[in-house]
Amino acid sequence: MKTVLITGANKGIGLASARQLLQKGFHVFLGARDIENGLKATEQLRAEGLTNVEAVRIDVTSPDSVDAARIEIGSKVDKLDVLINNAGISGIDIDSEGQMVPQTAIDTDIAVYRKVYETNLYGPARVTKAFIDLMKNAPEPRIVNVSSSQGSLTLHSDPNYIYYDVKGVVYLSSKAALNMYTVNLAYELRGTAFKVNAVSPGFTSTDFTGKNGGSVEVAAKRIVKYALIGQDGPTGKLFCEETNPDGTGEIPW
Template sequence: MDVLDVLINNAGITGVQLDSNGKPIPQTAAGTSIDVFKTVYETNVYGVVRVTQSFLDLLKKSEEPRIVMVSSSQGSITLHSDPTYKYYHYKGVVYLSSKSALNMYTVNLAYELKDTNFKINAVSPGFTKTDLNHNRGTGTVEDAGKRIVKYALIGNDGPTGKFFCEEINPEGTGEIPW
C-alpha cells in the first residue's frame, strides 16, 4: 500500500545577499526589494504548501501521520518584539516574516486536521552551523536533526499545532511562543 508516515518540510533560504567583503547586507523593512520577498516566500512558504498538499493523501493513509515544519525561532513574533530576547537585534524582514507565515500555515493545518491522528508541529532546530547562515551557527547538524526527528516520532498523545525550540526553551516541553 502506498503510504507516507512522516513529512519533514525543511525548505529554507534567507535571501540575504553579501557585500564585496562577504558581510550580509541588512534586509530592512523599508528598503528590501519585493523581488527578494518573492524569491524567499516561493521556497519557504509556497514550496512547503505545495509539498504538503501533494503528500496529504498518502499521509492520510498512515495510522500515525506526522508533519514537521522546520521553522526558526526567528519566526516568533512574540520573541522578536521582546527586547530581552537573545536574538532581538538580529532582524531580517524577509526570512523572519517567511518563517512567521510558515508558522501560521502550521497552526491552520493542525487545526484543520485536529480530529485525526495527524500531529503537525513547527520545530526550530536552533542556531545550527550550516551554509544557510554562512556557518556562523553554534549548534551541530546532528543536534538539530535529533530535535526534528523527536517531533516526527511523537506518539498519538503528543502535541499538535505547537512551536518548539529546545535551544530557546531547553527546560520542560521546549515549546516557545508564536
C-alpha cells in the same frame, strides 16, 4: 517499515535528520533540488551501512517538480508516514565587498520577499498539498515544518530575547507565515491521527549560517523528536529547545 520524505535533505540538518531516521528503521526519501547532490548524499549514507534511502528530485518552488516527486514516491509506496518540510533559504545577499546586505523593512526589494516566500512558505504548502493523500493512508502521520524562533512575533517583540537585535524582515516574516500555516494545517487536521508541528532546530553550523552555531546532530535530533511523537503528543505547536530548554521546548507564536 515507516517512510519519510525530507525536503532539502542532501546536506546540513536535512541530511542529519535522514541519518537519524534511517538509524531508527525508516525508509527515507531524500529530497534534493539537484538530483546529483541527492545521489551523492545517499551514497554517503549507504557507505555508513544505512541502505534504506533513495534520492528524489524535488524542487519545492516548482509545481511540476513536486508533482513528479509525488508520482515517483507514490509508485513505490502506498503511504507516507512522515513529511519533514526542511528546505529553506535566507534570501540574504552578499555585496561586492563580501558583506551581508541587511533585510530592512524600508529598503528591501519586493523581489527578495517573493524569492524567499516561494521556498519557505509556498514550498511547504505545495509539498504538503501534494502528499497529503498519501499521508492519510498512514496510521499515525506526522508533519514537521522546520521553522525558527526567529519567526516568533512574541519573542521578536521582547528586548530580552537572545536574538532580539538579529532582525531581517524577509526571512523572519517568511517563518512567521510558515508558523501561521502550521496553526491552520493542524486545525484542519484536528480530530485525526495527524500531528502537525513547527520546530526550530536552533542556531546551527551549516552553510545557511556560514558554519556558525551548534552541531547538526543536535539540531536534527530536535526535529526527529517530533517526527516520532505518539498519539498523546502535541499538535499545532512551535518548539525551540535552544530558546526554551525547560523540557517542553514550546515557545510562543
